Amino acid sequence: MSRLYVARNPRVAARCLDGEMMIMSGRDSTLFTLNKTATILWQAADGATPLDEIVEHRICSEFDVEPADALQDAEQLARELASHEVLQISDQPIPQRIPGGPTRDAGGSR
């Protein structure tokens, strides 16, 4: 079974507010907010780390959840975010690029 790679879409605007990410779509300026678990996934989506590793190291280590269930939920979330062009998904590693500069984390308060 192929692995799923996830990367933050550099076209979005994003900021973390009290542990929850707010993201504005680059396509149509729709605003999304992610809960704390989804925020962890989004922040770890570097295009190089497969989703199952993100779930194992970032989600399962922090939350009391079965790895298989967590991965299933994470895949569903990733595909949904990809449908809104907030996240990019691929079965290959995704090179990250922001026009004019290296990829940066969306920082934020607290």
Added chain:
Amino acid sequence: MSSLLQEMTDKALALGVPLSVQLDLTYRCNERCVHCYLDHEDHGEMTTVEIKHLLDEMAEAGVFILTLSGGEIFLRKDFFELLEYARSLMFCVKLKTNAVMIREKEAARLRDLNIQSIQISIYSHRPEIHDAITLVPGSLKRSLDAVRFLKSQGLRVIIANVLMTENMQDYSSVRALSAELGVECTLDPTVTPMMDGNRSVLKLGVDQNALRQVFRDPALVGDVDEFCAIPAKASESELDALPCSAGHSACYVSPYGDVFPCVQFPLPTGNVRSRRFIDIWRHSERMNEVRSIRVKDLTTCTQCTHVTQCTRCPGLAFMEGNMRGPSSQDCEKSFARTGIPSANMLSRRRPAPNLVQIRALPTLAGATA
């Protein structure tokens, strides 16, 4: 404002996060608009390095919406470098420009950088009026060409029209032109005093009759009866509300690094060249004074019929001498909307109390008889 953005704004307010900042990159400009409130001389703009450092600090502080304005932003040779840096920090970037320097190439670069919107000042559909306001011949054509270039790239363009006596008759045509171009249009009937307090530019603003006309135009206000209705008496919760977002979830930074509660509120609260942005935001005494004001603290306005519906600008009130006082320009707008004079207008009309008693005291009168 979308409900989600309102929710985020409320959350930012509760957390004390400056969600939205306007950063003017320069006060230099290639137009000389007759109503402009700025001094266009360069008195020591922040360098590229300084601005990048500030952007880092603002991202860390939680700033999400970053409006880059001026002066004319494209006059900075490092504009695209700064914009790219801002987008790499994932700000939601909005631009305000006269667009005179935007051609196909610049429009394509702006598209690649995924900016949220570009606001362009257009004063009239007629070159003889627009160019007479900008004092630059050919400026309307260049700005409108830019609107088309940007629109062809799929960017969100907003035409901003400041209403003055000189262009009062043209606002409907500017709106029609905006619709034809497929872009949004905003209309602002407020001319603001210069940042040094000089109020001479206010004479360019529209009068009561013109305001009444604008506020009774259904194309602008929707339901005229509803828009012009006399407001209900203020409730306790409305009196406990914040006068506006200045200093609460938003602020302004000048090209020289001075931080103000708002671009229209010239109360300096600190400078990012000598103090961290977040420290100014959190700990400036002046910022905290602005932040402490509730509607119920406003002198005069709390007694006013219009207190719940008035567009009162605390910055304009500050420029009149009291940040807790009324803003006369907004009093005029409330009056034009409803026909009811504001408490401020009534107090100015009231004759001075008669302090001189001319009737003779009885004992003295008796003595002289």
